[in-house]
Amino acid sequence: MIRQGVAVHMFDRDLQEVIEKENKEFLEQATERAAEIEEEPGKVALSPLENRLPTVELGDFSDDALETYRQQAKIADAVDSDEFNRRLLRQGLLKEEAGILVPTGFGFLLFGREPRTAMRQAGLLGLIHYPSGQSERREFDEPAVMIPDLVEKWLKDKLPNVFDRGQAHRQERPALPFEMVREAVANALIHRDYSIDGAKCQIVVTEDTIAVQSPGEPPSPITLKQLQDFSAPMLSRNPELHFVFARMGMAEEQGLGLVSIRDRAKELGLPRPRYTRDEPYLVLTLYRSAEGATKALGEDTLKALSKSERKGWQWLAARGKAKSGEYAETMGVEARTSRRHLGHFEELGLVRRTGSGPSQRYEVT
Structure with missing residues (x-):
């Protein structure tokens, strides 16, 4: 419908969950029927990655990757068994041509021994910018x-002594919110636009932030504002990848991993993660400390904020949105001071005003 110029608007996430709950039995049956359907001759592929890759054979799959999937997804069938391969066939990760099983693009991305030999955009680039000014990179x-597991191991190996503020402090808080990083990396690999072959996923770590960059715009009809509000409906650009990562416990079963990342940040007392666009990337920024959202502001913006405004911004960045009265009560300031602070944040482009009258709120952009 979208390709034919029809405007499509999806239900909000909370309403989608109600619909799924009320139709749970029907949806489970439909999913089972879809999994049993063999590929029809002449079927139109929605993505080129649904087709086989030239010069790639089943033997180019990594046994370690397949075994990792089998174990984490709790699949009883042995790797390379007929039952296991039929499972991959039904999932769209293999195709049968002239009686021979060959990998699809999605299958080679997930399990290929060297995916970049056939797909330049595969994999992920890791960058760490140390406070000393030195940088380190790692190609995954x-x-x-x-x-995702390799990225987590790399960061754990590299970061414990990077920001040394005392042994007691390091014990109190890990160097990074690793579970959030792991899911953010998985989501970037799952939902990126693989038609952009000149860009690959990236993770960039600084003293205050972790930015996970995924090539492509949000999958239509999801908007950037819905991502920023953490209200995006459940939709995946690459469901074949999403299914595998979800079975392995590295992604939410439905949706874009928004809720778990947002809620985990709140549990850790960290600022709310932030979605932005930096062409051609969709960027998810995670903060490493409660002060991270303030320290990550540009130099000019920091200079424009008073000491009390910086304190207020730190609180608001973690909360995501608030009314003027809530800000005044929490920060212990008068109503007119609250309005002045929030108005200044709006002038600087840090927040946007929504609603009017008693329901008016200020939302972090």
């Missing part, structure tokens, strides 16, 4: 199912 060219 392994099968996609192995990358």
Whole structure:
């Protein structure tokens, strides 16, 4: 419908959950029927990655990647067994041509021993910018199912002594919110636009932030504002990838991983994660400390904020949105001071005003 110029608006996430709950039995049956349907001759592929890749054979799959999937997804069938391969066939990760099983693009991304030999945009680039001014990079060219764990291990190995503020402090808080990073990396690999072959996913770590960059715009009809509000409906650009990562416990079963990342940040007392666009990337910024959202502001913006405004911005960045009265009560300031602070934030482009009258709120952009 979208390709034919029809405007499509999806239900909000909370209403989608109600619909799914009320139709749970029907949806489960429909999913089972879809999994049993063999590929029809002449079927139109929605993505080129549904087709086989030239010069790639089943033997180019990594045994370690397949075994990782089997174990984490709790699949009883042995790797390379007929039952296991039929499972991959039904999932769209293999195709049968002239009686021979060959990998699809999605299958090679997930399990290929060297995915970048056939797809330049595969994998992920990791960058750490140290406070000393030095940087370190690491190319993750392994099968996609192995990358989130490899990224986590790399960061754990590199970061414990990076920002040394005392042993007691390091014990109190890990160097990074690793579970959030792991899910953000998985989501970037799952939902990116693989038609952009000149860009790959990236993770950039600084003293205050972790930015996970995923090539492409939000999958239509999802908007950037819905992502920023953490209200985006459940939709995946690459459902074949999403299904595998979800079975392995590295992604939400439905949706874009928004809720778990937002809620985990709140539990850790960290500022609300932030979605932005930096062509051609969709960027998810995670903050490493409660002060991270303030310290990550540009130099000019920081200079424009008073000491009390910086304190207020730190609180608002973690909360995401608030009314003027809530800000005044929490910060212990008068109503007119609250309005002045929030108005200044709006002038600087840090928040936007929504609603009017008693329901008026200020939302972090």
